[in-house]
Amino acid sequence: MSALNRNTCRRLKKLPQIPSVWEGDRRPLLGFGEGEEDADGNSECILWVDGSEGIVRAMDVVPPEMGPEATVRTLLRSMEHPQSPARPARPAKIVVRDRELQFFLRGVLQELDITIDHVPDLPLIDELFRGFEEVAQLRQPKLPPQYADLLIAKAYDIWQDAPWDALADHQILAIELNRWDTETLYVSVMGMMGMEYGVLLYRSMDSLKRFRASVLAQESLAAMEQAFLGQDCFFITYGKADEDSEEEDEDDDDDIDLADFPVSEIMPNFGTVHPLEGMRPFLYDEEAIAVYIALESLHRFFRSSHRQLVDDTLPDITKRYRIPIPLEAGLKPTKSVKSDKSDKSETESKSTISVKITTLPELSSELLEMAELAEKDNMGDEDDFEEMPLPLHDDLVPKDAFLSLGMIPWEIIESLRSGVDFYQSRDLEASGEGLPVVLIQTTRPKAKSVIEQLKIAGGIKGIGFTPGEDPSIGERYDLGILQTENSSLYLFGEFSAEDPVHIAARKKWDQRCKKNKGYCGLIVAKGLTGASRGNPQPNDMMAVFEARSLSTKELGLGMLQLMPVFELE
Structure with a gap:
């Protein structure tokens, strides 16, 4: 067991000792943190509170594999550098509910004249963690629980379909839903250049055109941010499941292609962007249903039409699908005592939806023409200063190839x-x-x-x-x-x-x-x-x-x- 060095002991003994009882504990975080790890209970919270004053002196979130030394580090910080309004001090007594922690602290703090006792309950810390759990329960989940597994599974279906191998981001599809306050979704696929993979589902054609025009204009960073937040769309993007782990050098990040990783390391993310709401990384019930139906339509479309999409020119294709609606609130079919045809058709109409998906060659050509004109405009300024083009270019092959x-x-x-x-x-x-x-x-x-x-x-x-x-x-x-x-x-x-x-x-x-x-x-x-x-x-x-x-x-x-x-x- 490690011990405090003599310099540290002398420094801590110079702190004023106050007649207070401090509570200390370490517990799993169940859905309180911002990240997925915390939501799964894979992190622990260390708390040191002054039970006499009723204030938190120090708090840390640590991985569960960290030993009791982490608890001591938080305790020392609570003495020397406590959270406001507490002042630096040494307690007269510490109480913990963990026997092993009690013995550990007795050994480490034996020269600081602090009594360390074991108690079965810690009232103040218990109350704090009850508050944490209430906040966690009220927090909006990223996906409605009843649709989460369905949406994630369907996102993996799209990943396996790899629509970005066939469609560029200017080649647009339209999905007609006419349900859940959504008439038509305009689909743009990201990933053909291997940089960022995802599917954008625009709720209006005007929003799609405005955003692409802003990107092509190569405006300032502030203008680009405004254009991004001005979109009106759902999004499904893909990232590495272990993005929080240590990565290679930042200079190599641009060379990472998710398609080179196994599917077990890919994580889909859902959300929406709206000019008045901004971006939020979660979906409400009706949004989740609409996105699920759209993804199922795309999955069926890519599976049946992939060979027709390999050409550079987007062909004219129209498909219709009848898709089951999963567990829709208020529309879940119920058994009927009657057996006439009208009741049967009514039940079927409530449990399925007819979806039409269409390619939009004319819009795709318009967007491609916008990109080509923007490229010419951007090159035009440079051409004014060149009397003749360079006979030999050296910008094709990457330097590290x-x-x-x-x-x-x-x-x-x-x-x-x-x-x-x-x-x-x-x-x-x-x-x-x-x-x-x-x-x-x-x-x-x-x-x-x-x-x-x-x-x-x-x-x-x-x-x-x-x-x-x-x-x-x-x-x-x-x-x-x-x-x-x-x-x-x-x-x-x-x-x-x-x-x-x-x-x-x-x-x-x-x-x-x-x-x-x-x-x-x-x-x-x-x-x-x-x-x-x-x-x-x-x-x-x-x-x-x-x-x-x-x-x-x-x-x-x-x-x-x-x-x-x-x-x-």
Whole structure:
């Protein structure tokens, strides 16, 4: 058992000793804290109160695995740095209801002249915890208890459906409910770029349009916050179930993709945003029913229409479903003594709801056009200061990406044609041992960003190499270049011209391209931070671009020189 050091004892003995009896105890928190852990009773509250004065001197919330030392730390703080209005002091007597704690305190505090007794009841602390429990019982739950399990299960169904793999956030669906003060919900899916996953259910089309216009305008932070709070929607978002645990470096947070985690580590969150109410992270009864019905409709829609949604253009689809209403207050069907058809139809109409779900291609095109116009406007100001665009871009491949030149056997290429998120085909005929490829492996969110940027540019036209040099140090490089269909050139790698490993890989590259009639490919893969780092497996590969192999002469860049950058002090 640890003991107080002599300096601490001398300091505490200098405090005035008052003729008071203090109560001390440590009890589980049952639903009183803000977090889910506290709600489950996985935290404990340490309380020290002055029974004579009737005031709390110190309180702490600690994990249950913390030993009795935590109780002593709170006690010492209650002596030296008590909560207002108490003053620093030493009690004449301490009473506790735990025998082990009594013996522990006697050993630790034996030099402080404090009597430590055991009592069966602590009236003041008992009253405080009764108050805590009353507050917990009155607190609004995040989900109505009768719908909580249903909603969470349905949210996991949506997670497994992964609608963000098929729909971008501008591709909107409409769900007609005409019930619970909700006519139509306009659905926007988040997650295609792997940054944040969720489903937004807007209660009006105007709210959806206003918010997207505000985001595209790239306004100030204050204006963005106002736009966010001005939405009128329900939301379902997904996060890590253990977000309160210690994480890796904050710089790596942006690289975390929830889709890489098992479903057991995913936690759905529900809430609503309204211009007058603001944001609240819980739903009332009728809201919970409406959201459940909407999620069930989406689940059925994605399950039956997923193949039709894989194209970039949103197709025109309409589906109707009859969905059971779960335990709805006031509408739960009751058994009828009569057996005529009218009673039966009335019961059925009260226990189910007819829902219509429709894609909105015209609205989706309008929102996409808004985004494209905003992008052009934002680039326009920069273009005014540039006489000509840069011939070579270096912002495509993430700086920490793993790069390699290699070959993929044709049987794997064949399986990838239907197994990756995106495949750009040139209708190649198998020739040689396989397809020569450039591999870019990065994190899943960054891989999605690379793929999206290449798709916007029309895909890859060709892949080649051109010489480069750094005159200041006399180094020469072999620069890897991607040419897109819109004639943009992207630097994907800088390889030392004297590296024997690269020289051998480049020689094999040229030979394989020649055997494949001048064709090659680019593979974009995830898994940079996982076990497959440097050796991605087929299930890590997210996109394949078949392209022409371009010679240095076809690229027409000549010798590129690294230009020095000077910093102004």
